[in-house]
Amino acid sequence: MKLADVGDVRLHYRIDGPDDGAPVVFANSLGTDMRLWDPILPLLPPGYKYIRFDKRGHGLSTCPPSPYTMGALITDTERLLDHLGVRDCVFVGLSIGGMIAQGLAVKRLDLVRAMVLSNTGAKIGTPAMWDDRIADVAKGGIEALADAVMERWFSSEFRATPELELWRNMLVRQEDQGYMGCSAAISGTDFYTPTSGLRLPTLGIAGAQDGSTPPDLVRETVDLIPGSQFHLIRKAGHLPCVEQPEDYAEVLTKFLREVGHG
Numbered sequence: 001m002k003l004a005d006v007g008d009v010r011l012h013y014r015i016d017g018p019d020d021g022a023p024v025v026f027a028n029s030l031g032t033d034m035r036l037w038d039p040i041l042p043l044l045p046p047g048y049k050y051i052r053f054d055k056r057g058h059g060l061s062t063c064p065p066s067p068y069t070m071g072a073l074i075t076d077t078e079r080l081l082d083h084l085g086v087r088d089c090v091f092v093g094l095s096i097g098g099m100i101a102q103g104l105a106v107k108r109l110d111l112v113r114a115m116v117l118s119n120t121g122a123k124i125g126t127p128a129m130w131d132d133r134i135a136d137v138a139k140g141g142i143e144a145l146a147d148a149v150m151e152r153w154f155s156s157e158f159r160a161t162p163e164l165e166l167w168r169n170m171l172v173r174q175e176d177q178g179y180m181g182c183s184a185a186i187s188g189t190d191f192y193t194p195t196s197g198l199r200l201p202t203l204g205i206a207g208a209q210d211g212s213t214p215p216d217l218v219r220e221t222v223d224l225i226p227g228s229q230f231h232l233i234r235k236a237g238h239l240p241c242v243e244q245p246e247d248y249a250e251v252l253t254k255f256l257r258e259v260g261h262g
């Protein structure tokens, strides 16, 4: 079990791979913890240093009371990477993790040499939508919205499998305060202008059936960065690393090689 004290939070993280491997950092989505990446890790090439962490209010990391800001989530990540001595990583961010990727690249390009913006946007939803979601969790806990979240996370085919229950359990076992805190951070974020100024190799990944960050949003976001690439995963919703891990691992592996990482 690895823990890092970064400012007002203690973050739980995990490293797989050799200490001297080229670093690949993963940041996951709202309502998930680092196990989100379990399906793809065994499919990725050996020799890299794969770093995962639970953002504040999620997984085994500490959970300050809601609300959080995107700035705080970015600073947590920056401090974790500084703590680990990471520089020049490929940063893979899914959904809110992709917002953290954009903000981190704007703030500390020395940390990020390339990024994967998976199922994310420069802006996700509207403040009114997030206010409603926060109010629903405050009233009924995450359980109150879990079924609706499953419809956005997964395709109808996947929702018919027994595996659905495991991911639903992951969602409802996150902290309500962590979920509300990160929802508030997303609500207050619009990265269209700062992301437009970024110049680094970028790959967008989208799921054709994503009910939260549809393919057009992902494409529009990566198109802000000249030279970016885009990959659509057809039979997947918001979490293609879970639904189509082979496809996800293949496109990520190709990107790692193309950007000359490792």
Ligand SMILES: O=C(O)CC1=CCC(=O)O1
Residues within 6 Å of the ligand: 028, 029, 030, 031, 094, 095, 096, 097, 124, 149, 152, 186, 211, 212, 238
């Ligand atoms: O809509 C959802 O629940 C999925 C999601 C939106 C932002 C994020 O990180 O996850």
